[in-house]
Amino acid sequence: MTLKEEEYDILQNYITDKEARYRLTDYMSRHDVIGQEVFPYIGEEAKHFYKTDGRFVYRPVTRDTFVKRIPFYFYEPDTSVHNIGDLHQYIHGILEKRDLNDFEQDLETLYSTLEKLFYYYKIDIETIFEYPIKQTGRCSQIDVLYNWFHYLQLAEELNIQERTPAHLIVDYNYVLEKSNLYPIIYDLREQYIGDYIRRSGNLFSMQGIFPCDEKGDPILKWIGVKVKNAAKIWVNVDSKLKGTLYVEANHETAIWGRNCWGRDDDGSDVWYELYIAPMLMEFDHEALKSIRKREKLTQQQVANSIGAAVRTYQKWESGHTTPDCQYLLRLMNVLDIREAKEITKTTNFLFFVQGDLLSSFYLIRKFPKKLYYLSDIQY
Incomplete structure (x- = not known):
C-alpha cells in the first residue's frame, strides 16, 4: 500500500530516522489496523512513546487514523527550553479522572481535539502541548485544553483572531458571554481547614484564581x-492570575463566598456569609426562640438561668426589645451559642448572581450545629 504525498510528508517531519520511517512504512503496507506492537517494531525512534510501565494506554486504530496521529505519537518536548508537555501528559489527565468506564470515549475525544487544533486551526504541536x-503552571490539564x-x-464565530490569549480564563469568559453562554466562575480556595477568608483589622484577604x-x-x-460597600478591592496575582484578593472594609461592608462549604442538596449554588459589618447586623429574635427550643428549655428556665425576669425575656423573643451586652453573653452561655452571628440577622441588600437578576435569593451561612437561612434578598 503506497503512502499518499501528504502522509509521507507527515512521516518525514515527525520521524527523522530513515530506518524507523522504512520500518513504519513497511508495517503499514501490511496492516490495515495499527496496534501498539508497531512502536517496539519501529525501534529507538519510538522508545519515548512505548511505555512498559503501563501509564500509557494505546488502542488499535485504522491506518489512516494512525497516520493523522503521528505528530502526537512521536512528538518529544524540548526539555532544554523547559518544555514538558506531550501526549502522555494529557492521557494521564484523562486517567486522573478515575472514570475508566468512559476511558475509550474520553481518549477519542482527546485525539479528536488534538487533530482539530493541529489540522484545522494550524497550531503547531509544541504550542498545543505547552499552552x-x-x-x-500544572501538567495534565485536559480541561484547560478543551x-x-x-x-x-x-x-472563530465572533471573528476574533487571537489564538493563544495571554490569559485564557479571561478571554474564554468574554467569548462565552458574547455567545450568550454562562461564564466560568472561579471559587475561593480554602486557605486552611474550613478557612476561606483572613482578617487583619479592616483588611480581608481571600486566595484563589x-x-x-x-x-x-x-x-x-x-x-x-460577592462584596458590597467595600472601601477598596484589589488583587495581587502572578502571571497565571493566581494569588490573593483583598477587600478593605468599612462599617457597612458585607462579603459572601460561593459554595465554600458545599452546594445545596439539589446541587444549586450556596452563598455563605464570610463577613458582615456591625452596622448591618441586627438581633434576630426568631433565631433566639429557635435556639431555645433546640436546647429544649422553657422561657422561664432561660430567664432564671441568666437572672432576668421572664417578661423581659419574652420581649426579646417577640422582638419588642433586645438584650444588652451582659445579658447577650449570658444567653450565649446558657443556650450554647458559639458565635454572636447565630442570633443576628443581616440587613437586606441588592444582590446579583452571575449577571442574572432574581426576584429573591437566599443566602446561607454554615455554623457548627446546622444551616441557617437569612432573610430574602429583594431587588
Whole structure:
C-alpha cells in the first residue's frame, strides 16, 4: 500500500530516522489496523512513546487514523527550553479522572481535539502541548485544553483572531458571554481547614484564581465572591492570575463566598456569609426562640438561668426589645451559642448572581450545629 504525498510528508517531519520511517512504512503496507506492537517494531525512534510501565494506554486504530496521529505519537518536548508537555501528559489527565468506564470515549475525544487544533486551526504541536501548561503552571490539564479548543470555536464565530490569549480564563469568559453562554466562575480556595477568608483589622484577604481586566482589576462577576460597600478591592496575582484578593472594609461592608462549604442538596449554588459589618447586623429574635427550643428549655428556665425576669425575656423573643451586652453573653452561655452571628440577622441588600437578576435569593451561612437561612434578598 503506497503512502499518499501528504502522509509521507507527515512521516518525514515527525520521524527523522530513515530506518524507523522504512520500518513504519513497511508495517503499514501490511496492516490495515495499527496496534501498539508497531512502536517496539519501529525501534529507538519510538522508545519515548512505548511505555512498559503501563501509564500509557494505546488502542488499535485504522491506518489512516494512525497516520493523522503521528505528530502526537512521536512528538518529544524540548526539555532544554523547559518544555514538558506531550501526549502522555494529557492521557494521564484523562486517567486522573478515575472514570475508566468512559476511558475509550474520553481518549477519542482527546485525539479528536488534538487533530482539530493541529489540522484545522494550524497550531503547531509544541504550542498545543505547552499552552495549557503555561496557562496553569500544572501538567495534565485536559480541561484547560478543551476550554481552549472551545474558545477557538467561539472566537472563530465572533471573528476574533487571537489564538493563544495571554490569559485564557479571561478571554474564554468574554467569548462565552458574547455567545450568550454562562461564564466560568472561579471559587475561593480554602486557605486552611474550613478557612476561606483572613482578617487583619479592616483588611480581608481571600486566595484563589482571579480573572482580571486589562488594568489588573479583578472581574468580580467571574469570581465566587460577592462584596458590597467595600472601601477598596484589589488583587495581587502572578502571571497565571493566581494569588490573593483583598477587600478593605468599612462599617457597612458585607462579603459572601460561593459554595465554600458545599452546594445545596439539589446541587444549586450556596452563598455563605464570610463577613458582615456591625452596622448591618441586627438581633434576630426568631433565631433566639429557635435556639431555645433546640436546647429544649422553657422561657422561664432561660430567664432564671441568666437572672432576668421572664417578661423581659419574652420581649426579646417577640422582638419588642433586645438584650444588652451582659445579658447577650449570658444567653450565649446558657443556650450554647458559639458565635454572636447565630442570633443576628443581616440587613437586606441588592444582590446579583452571575449577571442574572432574581426576584429573591437566599443566602446561607454554615455554623457548627446546622444551616441557617437569612432573610430574602429583594431587588
